[in-house]
Amino acid sequence: MVCLAICAVCTFVVPTTATAGPDPSAYLDVAEANRDGTAAGGVDPALPLDRAILESALGAARASGADPRRYASLLRQYWLVVGAENAHIDLAGWDPSRGLAANLETVNDVYVNYLRLTNKHPELCWSGMAGLAGVSFAAGFYDLGDASAIFSVPGVHQLGSAAADLIRGVPPEVVGRLPEDLRLLATEGPRVTSADLDWYIGRLLAMQKHIFMDMVPMHEAYSALGREGIDEFARAGLLDDNIARAWQSIFDGTRQGNADALVRMASREQNQIIADQWDATSGGRGVMGRVMTYLTTVAGKPAVPGTRAPGVYAPIDVPLGDPVVSPRLHAPLPDFNWADREPRWRYISEDLAPSYTRMVEERPDKAAALLRIPFADQMAGGRLVPRLPDLLHDLTSTWELDPAPAR
Template identity: 55%
Template sequence: MTGRSEGVTGRFHATVLAAWMIAMMALVHAPPPAGALPYAAYLDVPADNADAEHAGGFSTTMTTDRAELRDALDVVRAAGVEPRRYSTLTRQYWLAVGAENAGIDLGEWEPARGLEANLATVDKVYANYLRLYNTHDGYWWTGMAGLAGMSFAAGFWDLDGVGGLLTVPGVHELGTGVGGALAGVPWEIADATARDVRLLATVGPALTRQDVDWYLHRLLIMQRHIFMDMVPMHEAYAAEGLTGIDELAAGGAYDDYVVDAWRMLDEGTQEGLSEALLRMASREQNQVIADQWDATAAGRGDVGRVLTYITTVGGAPDIPGASTLGEFRPLSVRADVNGQPTVLRTPLPAFNWADREPRWDYVEQDLVPAYRSLVRDRPHDAPRYLDVGFRPRAEQNRILMRLPAFVGQMTSGWAVGPA
């Protein structure tokens, strides 16, 4: 009796196990209702952190564990789920891959914590762009982002230092110097000078530590936003080629303009790589952070305009052949003085980096051509700039390291003469 009972029990357990396995196979290989999927929690998840303002990934409720995300991605792919339904999962996975490769903890990368808490991550972001350039053929945009990042990161360090030394070098000195220079020109010229310059002279000397901290927070958000948008594409292509890019696009994350850039990059021609570089730069500046620059320039009363203009004044990307922003478009002011057409020439930029059109003019007409000349026309020179230690080279770009000469350049060389 006991043996018969054990046999029945064994057959019962075997039947249950077989049924369970068949059910699981059906879940994986046939597209069942979403609620039946073992990874249903990863479907139709809104990207509540798409602008990168908080720690974590695109979804703050979804894990950033790379292995867990990969398991979920494998299952929904095998189940034939529509890519748009798991778009956030796809982007979160490739972001997790990128962050891990960069040595960045997404859970600790929180712009609201301030610059000091994020400074190591700031460096890792740009060092990672250079790593991507040096390990994947055709990743021209990441190389440019890394080189430009050297001066951008130096600007972070400068602003943090200025924030602690507002009464000594930096913002106050620059604002006071520009104010003194304006005071020495005819009032008609001073009155016609660009608003940003007049605000720098009047508001700049009164900026506070709180103003600088607010601006640093805005810059940290934008840096994170660019990483979150651009790095997943590069990691997906590195691992899966155009298939990875197409899946991201099918989920709605990227438009045809940038997807076509990847097709050009994939072809590997010099013309294709050049156009891909320009298109990725356009996505970065004209789509990813354009609204955030607008909001920053308009923020905190006149403070946003002053601090974004200071960033413009100090803008000197570490790309051979690229102009400083003041060299690209220097400020000249024309007015009638005592009935005579008169012009004031200055070393200051005639635009604010936060404004869309002149920012893109500079990127398209100066920055991209200079960088493209390096990597396309002089590839033997490129390693001198792109295969280097990030921090030591970035240190050379610090305004505070060259502050006396910098302030001298910005507050002298003002010349008034006949138009």
Template identity: 55%
Template structure:
């Protein structure tokens, strides 16, 4: 007979089997009841590990997002944010989490792989993303005509991108084209300049003549990396706040303000855009351009200009010589502020040298801002306040804009301008 054994191994009588089973069930129910009545263990909130994180990659120098501990997909970031808000956590404590969330939204909407966006990996790994950044600015501007800065960033950025790819082209033929040819042309013209004028020629011009012909492919690759870092830095700073505003309006901006991600000036700017007035939109354009040039990348331009044993200065000046923002009506830097040098001669009459080269270097923050505020911003306002015309410009294929700005395609004209407009003039 099969039955239940007691602890000693002896069989339990059939009449006792039911009692044993009842005891077992009673013990099980008792254990379950005890578990239910015990104090519940509180789950650690999902956001806890994301509080008080610094933005280690806020300057855009490396791949990925702002901190390696943060996810790079929206769902976990959104869940953590939602819980932190519900628990009344001070936004300053989850600032980097909030910034990362809107950065991921921004890169997703821009079709950019944030993990793969890594300036330190070089040009080949980032060239597609480099163009996609400007395509995204046009997307924002075409969708919302009141986002003036996005439109200007796209148009001027297309010229910037053209210069970026020019550097790559020159690197492949550095002994026969581009900067070597430009430097040699300037050197030849300086040799033909009256000696009494040479002391007044800006150092950027003489540096281009002296160092330009010795440029290496390594110098060019280094410069491209510097440009990619600054591009990512601008995106990290300004595009997330655009996405926060588009998704949540001023409430999104106010949360970023409370977190310390933007200051009073930017808050006023977004209120100006939201107010729907032309004056508010124009002021926001100027404030965002000022933030971009004089806060976000100002120090990085300084570092670039001082780098590579003088070649950084040469390359930033070449950017100035060859660059012309594609905003309609904007003058090339050398037309806006050409170099003119005056020097006395023996007879006492001044002798002048006028050359079609910029009297400033794009890396220098004060003269860069003078050019932007006096020439680029007003011309972009002319365009932006004509929405139908602006949308036509924004929706032109990016590749068309890019090809139109390429320096190598324009190099014969640039050299021709140098040789025909370099003039010694009497008073």
């Protein structure tokens, strides 16, 4: 989806012994009631948000000889607080349920921090891709809150009505072959309410925080302590096989390793961290979850150079009759919904991630310059309002009919 303010980042050395500290037993075996980030605060309300207290408790837990798995939540919370401080985010106030206005500054800070990490450690390709993709994501949040944008209630109604007009011009026998989500946009888009949009924004905000809470602690541990930091996450049972292999690929120190880690970390993000949340979002509020997730698929285009818009990557392409011999209808609108697991992952693994890898490998100077562009400047270019004429043009005037193949 940055004036990337590159702050001087200190090295966080957490003592491995403690001469005097808190009783660590209060912070062992914490259940992580807020692991998915839907509420304010950190991974669990039982854990403090004060970095000094967490550092002391973590040192005491290590010194006690406790199994690292018992203080895994404390370890994650400590590095989460470090990450939030580096991102200038107030964890106590970061509550997705409060809506967009209360979280808009945090939306930006999340992606500025991802770019900060990759500028400090270029091998951290996932954070770089997440920061650039966040340009579009953050722009989408601003559009969702902007009355002049297409994601305002009148804008959604306008897009739904335009889709309805187009579908009325399609032969009835072909309408059933069009993507169901496009048909839903035509029939239900004009009925979207402000409450629907507020609900959807809240879902996106929760997913953003969930990703940050999962991925940032291990990235901060790596940034501060290198392999030692990741090894402690492993001892605490916080790394499954996929993410452990991702970090090993980074430790290998090769281009191929960095590319492998990018795909593995992107898979963790999309197929593990927020997969269930996307499922619940697309199935929420009756059919409106499908309408709004398809809307953001139509309008989305990650700001990673070379990445195609979803409707260019997988456009609508349906036969008017017999699939082999009949003419075909083409439209540069997506034949998939970003909320669905398999097509979302195909798009990321086949288009988005390879585009980022090509950029950093083939044009490293250009990539470095792009990653240092102020975030606010990048996001302004990703806003939907300046792109709206092209989007509506695609929707309303670039449907094409290919003739039947010659026999």
